Amino acid sequence: MPYFDVASTAPLHPVARQALLAALDEGWADPARLYREGRRARMLLDAARQTAAEAVGCRPDELSFTSSGTRAVHTAVAGALAGRRRTGRHLVVSAVEHSSVLHAAEAHEADGGTATEVGVDRTGRAAPEAYRAALRPDTALACLQSANHEVGTVQPVSEVAAVCREAGVPLLVDAAQSLGWEPVPGDWSLLTASAHKWGGPPGVGLLAVRKGVRFAAPAPADERERGRAPGFENLPAIVAAAASLRAVRDEAAAERERLAALVDRIRTRVPQLVPDVDVVGDPVRRLPHLVTFSCLYVDGEALLGELDRSGFAVSSGSSCTSSTLTPSHVLRAMGVLSEGNVRVSLPRGTTGADVDHFLDVLPAAVRRVRGHLAETADAPAEGGAEGGADLVLDTLGKRCPIPVIELAKVIGDVPMGGTVTVLSDDEAARLDIPAWCDMRDQQYAGERPVPGGTAYVVRRHT
Amino acid sequence: MPYFDVASTAPLHPVARQALLAALDEGWADPARLYREGRRARMLLDAARQTAAEAVGCRPDELSFTSSGTRAVHTAVAGALAGRRRTGRHLVVSAVEHSSVLHAAEAHEADGGTATEVGVDRTGRAAPEAYRAALRPDTALACLQSANHEVGTVQPVSEVAAVCREAGVPLLVDAAQSLGWEPVPGDWSLLTASAHKWGGPPGVGLLAVRKGVRFAAPAPADERERGRAPGFENLPAIVAAAASLRAVRDEAAAERERLAALVDRIRTRVPQLVPDVDVVGDPVRRLPHLVTFSCLYVDGEALLGELDRSGFAVSSGSSCTSSTLTPSHVLRAMGVLSEGNVRVSLPRGTTGADVDHFLDVLPAAVRRVRGHLAETADAPAEGGAEGGADLVLDTLGKRCPIPVIELAKVIGDVPMGGTVTVLSDDEAARLDIPAWCDMRDQQYAGERPVPGGTAYVVRRHT
Numbered sequence: 001m002p003y004f005d006v007a008s009t010a011p012l013h014p015v016a017r018q019a020l021l022a023a024l025d026e027g028w029a030d031p032a033r034l035y036r037e038g039r040r041a042r043m044l045l046d047a048a049r050q051t052a053a054e055a056v057g058c059r060p061d062e063l064s065f066t067s068s069g070t071r072a073v074h075t076a077v078a079g080a081l082a083g084r085r086r087t088g089r090h091l092v093v094s095a096v097e098h099s100s101v102l103h104a105a106e107a108h109e110a111d112g113g114t115a116t117e118v119g120v121d122r123t124g125r126a127a128p129e130a131y132r133a134a135l136r137p138d139t140a141l142a143c144l145q146s147a148n149h150e151v152g153t154v155q156p157v158s159e160v161a162a163v164c165r166e167a168g169v170p171l172l173v174d175a176a177q178s179l180g181w182e183p184v185p186g187d188w189s190l191l192t193a194s195a196h197k198w199g200g201p202p203g204v205g206l207l208a209v210r211k212g213v214r215f216a217a218p219a220p221a222d223e224r225e226r227g228r229a230p231g232f233e234n235l236p237a238i239v240a241a242a243a244s245l246r247a248v249r250d251e252a253a254a255e256r257e258r259l260a261a262l263v264d265r266i267r268t269r270v271p272q273l274v275p276d277v278d279v280v281g282d283p284v285r286r287l288p289h290l291v292t293f294s295c296l297y298v299d300g301e302a303l304l305g306e307l308d309r310s311g312f313a314v315s316s317g318s319s320c321t322s323s324t325l326t327p328s329h330v331l332r333a334m335g336v337l338s339e340g341n342v343r344v345s346l347p348r349g350t351t352g353a354d355v356d357h358f359l360d361v362l363p364a365a366v367r368r369v370r371g372h373l374a375e376t377a378d379a380p381a382e383g384g385a386e387g388g389a390d391l392v393l394d395t396l397g398k399r400c401p402i403p404v405i406e407l408a409k410v411i412g413d414v415p416m417g418g419t420v421t422v423l424s425d426d427e428a429a430r431l432d433i434p435a436w437c438d439m440r441d442q443q444y445a446g447e448r449p450v451p452g453g454t455a456y457v458v459r460r461h462t
Numbered sequence: 463m464p465y466f467d468v469a470s471t472a473p474l475h476p477v478a479r480q481a482l483l484a485a486l487d488e489g490w491a492d493p494a495r496l497y498r499e500g501r502r503a504r505m506l507l508d509a510a511r512q513t514a515a516e517a518v519g520c521r522p523d524e525l526s527f528t529s530s531g532t533r534a535v536h537t538a539v540a541g542a543l544a545g546r547r548r549t550g551r552h553l554v555v556s557a558v559e560h561s562s563v564l565h566a567a568e569a570h571e572a573d574g575g576t577a578t579e580v581g582v583d584r585t586g587r588a589a590p591e592a593y594r595a596a597l598r599p600d601t602a603l604a605c606l607q608s609a610n611h612e613v614g615t616v617q618p619v620s621e622v623a624a625v626c627r628e629a630g631v632p633l634l635v636d637a638a639q640s641l642g643w644e645p646v647p648g649d650w651s652l653l654t655a656s657a658h659k660w661g662g663p664p665g666v667g668l669l670a671v672r673k674g675v676r677f678a679a680p681a682p683a684d685e686r687e688r689g690r691a692p693g694f695e696n697l698p699a700i701v702a703a704a705a706s707l708r709a710v711r712d713e714a715a716a717e718r719e720r721l722a723a724l725v726d727r728i729r730t731r732v733p734q735l736v737p738d739v740d741v742v743g744d745p746v747r748r749l750p751h752l753v754t755f756s757c758l759y760v761d762g763e764a765l766l767g768e769l770d771r772s773g774f775a776v777s778s779g780s781s782c783t784s785s786t787l788t789p790s791h792v793l794r795a796m797g798v799l800s801e802g803n804v805r806v807s808l809p810r811g812t813t814g815a816d817v818d819h820f821l822d823v824l825p826a827a828v829r830r831v832r833g834h835l836a837e838t839a840d841a842p843a844e845g846g847a848e849g850g851a852d853l854v855l856d857t858l859g860k861r862c863p864i865p866v867i868e869l870a871k872v873i874g875d876v877p878m879g880g881t882v883t884v885l886s887d888d889e890a891a892r893l894d895i896p897a898w899c900d901m902r903d904q905q906y907a908g909e910r911p912v913p914g915g916t917a918y919v920v921r922r923h924t
Contacts (some may be wrong), residue, residue: 003499008492009694024663026477030470034766037465067529068664068693074682086902099684100692107681161678193627196694203529203665203696221535222561230562230657231530232471234665237699304496396570455763 002354005291006197007149007177007345013199016244020201023239023267025216029302031233032224041235048235050241055181055245056191058208066237067196069176072205074173074189075218075228077104080141081113084170087112088138094126094145094155098174098378101143101330102185117333122155123282124334131160135167142171143292146178148319151281152263152290152332152345154178158186170238177287179206180248181256189213191357197242198248203234205243209443222233236250240250248348262346267291273363278337289346292317294331296436297339297405306365307342312358314342319400319428325398326427337435338428339401340366377405380407389418396453400428404436407458411442414460419445425453433458464816465775467806468659469639475661478706482663485701494693497828503697510697510704518653518708519645520670526665526690527700531638531656532562534667537680537690538634538652539566542603543575543649545676546632550600551575556588556607556617557795560636563605564791579795585744586615586796593622604633608640612779612792612805613743614725616640620648639749640670642710643718651675657703660710661810665696666703686806710810715738717810723752724808724817729753735825740901741800751808754779756793758898759867760802760831768827769804772818777805781862781890785918789862789890800890801863801899802828839867845867851880858915864889866898869920873904876922881907887915895920 003011012020027044029037046060053060066072079406081091093105095117105115120126126144135142142164149459156172164171168187180182180198184191190213195204206350207228209215221227256276263286271277276296295303300318307314317328318341344358391414395403403424410420412418422433433456437444463748465473476483489506491499508522515522528534543553554736555567557579567577580592588606597604604626609616626633632651640646642660646653652675671677683689690910725748733739738758757765762780769776779790779804789800806820853876857865865886872882884895892909895918899906908920 003491005492005495005497008495011488011490012486020486021483024474024482028471028473028664029465029775030467033467033775033777034763035467035770037775067696069528070684070693074692100682103682103684103692108682190630194694200697202694203699205693219572220562220565222532222565230536230565231532231667232656232664234529234663234696236663236701237665237696281909301496308497313491313495314501315495415608432533 002311002358004344004346004358005056005301005313005315006347007343008315009196009202010199010347012201013244013247015247016200016240019243020236020240023236027235027239031235041432043327044239045233045235051242051246055249056177056181056193057204057304057412057460058191058210062208062210064207065207065228065233066207066225067231067234069192069197069205071193071229072207073098073100073174074104076192076207076209077101077108077141077143078218079209079215079228080170080172080190081115082218083211084140087140088134088136088353090139091115092118092131092134092142093140094118094120094143096120096126096148097143097145098149098176101174106242108168111375113322117154118357120333122334124148124151124280124330124337125282125285126155126160126335127333128159132163132167135164139167139169142169144171144173145175145316146175146184147287148281148330150328151292151334152287153282154285154287154437157184157188161186161188169219180245181252181288195237195244198245201219201237203237220372225246228403230423250421251348259346259350260351261347262350263291265355266344266359269359274361274366276439280331280334281389282338288462290343291445292341292343294337295340295342295366295400296337296439297373298407299373299401300339301357301391302369302372303340304340306368310361310365312361315345317341317343319426325399335431335435337432337439339404339432340369341343373401373405377402378408389415391418391420393420393422393423398424400426400432403429404432409431411458411460416460420458422456422458423453424452424456429456430454464773465776466806466807466820467777469805470777471658471664472661474663475709477747478662478702480678481705482698482702489697489701493615493697505703507695507697510701511707513704514668517641517645517711518655518668518670519674520653522648524670524672526669526687526689527695527703527881528669528687529665529696531654531659531667533691534654534669535560535636536566538654538669538671539563539570539603539605540680541671541677542632542634542652542675543691544680545711546602549602550598552598552601553577554580554593554596554601554604556580556582556605556635558582558586558588558792559605559607560638560866563607563636564707576761579715582794582795586613586742586792586800587608587744587747588622590616590618590621590625594625594629597626601629601631604631606633606635608635608637608646609637609749610743610792613754613796614670614749615744616747616749616784619646621648622680623648623650640658641884642707643714643750657699657706659692660707662706663699663701665699690918708721711777711811718750718809721808721810721812724812724814725751725753728806728818728821730739731821732824735821736828739903740897742793742798747833750787752804752805754803755800756799757802757804757828758799758862758901759835759870761827761835761863762801764805764834765802765804767870768830769810769823772823772827774823777807779805781888787861787889789893794893797893797896800903801866801894802831835863835867839871840862849883851877853880853882855882857884857886858901859887862888862894866894869895870902873920873922880922882920885915886918891918892916
């Protein structure tokens with residue numbers, strides 16, 4: 001089954017399944033109890049902590065098991081900020097963090113704190129110098145993911161950790177996407193991860209807090225997991241998480257090369273097979289198994305539907321596949337096309353034949369969506385007060401990718417140097433019209449507010 | 463295996479195990495995704511919500527799955543208080559709530575709110591009139607458990623709910639101990655529960671918030687579970703939790719009567735078999751499977767160790783078995799003996815033979831502990847300035863139950879009407895010396911602070 005969305009969640013690793021079943025039998029009791037069943041549960045919990053700590057690269061007493069990666073992030077951010085409240089209430093995050101980090105930052109701001117978002121380049125990489133510039137005397141915490149969950153770009157964690165260390169600011173690394181592949185390098189202070197991302201069961205997150213890092217766990221707490229994760233320990237899942245983390249790490253060296261080569265094949269072949277495609281993310285400093293591309297004139301939801309009917313499960317950062325109607329904040333921060341966005345993340349064991357099958361299926365799927373959209377896109381109404389050299393295209397009320405499709409239809413109708421002004425109230429247009437100009441070698445001339453939306457001005461250049 | 467501690471955690475029900483295995487295969491994908499695997503996960507999640515909502519007695523859209531019962535309680539308390547912040551910041555809880563409720567109340571007070579603890583009678587029952595008296599115009603929330611987790615007493619939830627409804631205050635019912643037996647009666651506003659208490663897996667709590675109840679989930683939130691439980695859904699465990707809740711409810715009618723009779727046997731026989739025992743909790747309005755008793759002159763940890771060696775896993779609210787060195791807040795609120803405390807909670811399927819075996823083993827276990835303690839307790843130093851009719855017994859630095867054992871040794875040395883003044887710095891003495899007086903028909907004459915501890919005055923009456 002070609003499930004190509006492990007960056008959302010990985011199928012359960014066989015070792016996780018075995019460990020889970022064994023721990024359901026052996027580790028169901030309360031590890032806080034003194035009788036035999038409780039002592040056995042405590043031993044399993046201690047062993048799991050030891051195993052996970054080795055994989056993280058920390059001491060067992062620095063590691064707590066939380067109920068999810070999201071909960072680990074929320075607790076890490078709140079705990080580190082509270083622990084350094086006397087220093088200040090300034091938080092630094094990259095613009096491409098996982099939503100759990102950004103939600104924690106929003107909560108901090110709603111509570112009176114301040115936050116700075118560090119921007120990224122067009123590959124999605126945050127620069128160490130940008131972190132250095134963002135740090136202030138009142139900065140309590142900086143956060144940087146180990147690798148991006150949408151485009152696979154690996155972040156310069158060691159370098160940013162050094163910058164933070166120099167400034168005396170703790171660095172929290174969200175290692176959700178990379179911990180199954182390798183330990184996080186560098187001198188980080190806090191680390192979080194999520195078991196279901198590496199093939200462990202859902203319901204387990206990791207929270208590591210280095211000794212010496214000031215940390216005050218958010219209330220209410222209880223006595224479990226050093227007061228950092230209240231509630232009865234989910235022991236069978238914790239045991240399965242630790243066992244599978246060790247197993248995937250053992251397999252990582254071999255799988256890494258194999259999957260990286262398959263991703264290279266996708267990165268190379270997709271632009272050859274499908275016209276008007278933008279493959280995004282860093283081609284070299286990237287996760288081995290993940291690649292993202294966007295297709296002009298394509299509705300992301302429709303494309304996912306086509307691929308699903310062909311048996312492929314992939315993900316998308318297009319606005320039209322999300323309930324919020326805004327494109328992925330990652331693609332937005334990178335300034336790249338968001339329409340027709342597809343994220344492919346390969347599970348361990350994916351074969352070359354699986355990938356070739358995907359490459360066989362993709363071009364026709366894109367063609368079908370483009371054909372359908374070209375039919376439904378209106379013949380644009382021309383005109384406007386600016387004269388024959390300029391067009392105004394009213395796409396108010398139309399959703400991505402219709403504004404870009406209509407723009408592409410009319411650009412040939414204005415003379416070289418003439419403009420098309422696209423009126424749109426779709427957030428994705430702000431990203432996709434400049435990205436279209438970039439891809440089609442047209443000149444993007446800026447935006448201005450208009451009643452009911454925004455006017456995006458494109459000057460014909462070719 | 464005579465595991466008699468299901469009130470801590472229940473062994474996994476066979477239906478839960480089956481459902482968990484099936485859902486690991488069918489429900490591992492992200493239910494937020496639109497592809498086939500995601501849609502299948504969404505269907506399983508919806509079905510589990512429907513099943514659990516029926517058992518709770520609410521609408522599916524009123525029910526969220528959290529990562530634990532503790533998390534459900536923390537979210538329920540914080541969300542209900544935040545939702546009614548304009549009304550006021552006063553919280554009412556019973557003195558015998560689960561620690562998760564009391565921790566949430568402490569966090570609320572640390573954050574500037576106020577809380578009132580409603581006391582209980584000697585059976586552990588909170589009176590509706592006491593709730594009526596505690597409610598104020600600025601009360602934002604009241605909390606009452608459905609049944610007590612340490613002594614099994616069932617609380618008058620319907621009556622308290624009516625009192626709260628009349629006052630316009632929402633009532634949160636922590637149903638962790640009873641939901642496997644029956645729905646919570648009455649007009650409650652919020653409800654919480656924990657799957658591992660009824661034989662479901664760990665990692666799943668329930669949070670029901672009735673439509674119309676003002677609720678603002680604590681930040682940071684995300685889009686999952688209506689913003690009330692951030693993080694990737696623990697779907698296999700959720701499916702198992704819902705399936706097992708239905709299963710245990712189906713078995714409840716038959717098991718209820720059987721276990722209640724076995725508990726009655728323990729309630730009757732233990733005082734006949736073991737001298738100086740106090741069986742606590744309501745003998746009639748109680749959970750079917752739970753009974754608690756305390757044994758004079760017994761160290762709780764030693765007794766648990768003896769019972770463990772005899773193959774019985776039980777729990778204790780004695781101070782000497784907890785890391786905090788304070789006796790159970792439940793026993794303290796009830797004003798009953800805490801030393802040598804044993805909580806027996808029978809799993810479904812417990813046989814009469816299991817219980818008889820326990821009753822065979824218990825008297826010798828208590829005798830062994832008492833014998834050992836009697837040897838280690840000092841011959842008390844007599845004397846003091848108050849003359850021959852009065853004794854001062856210095857037990858400073860000695861832990862429960864030594865102060866009571868030494869008191870019992872010397873009470874015969876003073877004449878009728880004379881006093882023994884026990885100096886102690888063990889918190890348990892405040893509870894256990896008055897309780898001893900009550901059980902031994904001696905007169906408790908009060909306490910006063912002394913350097914390094916407290917003086918408890920006992921007047922000889924028999």
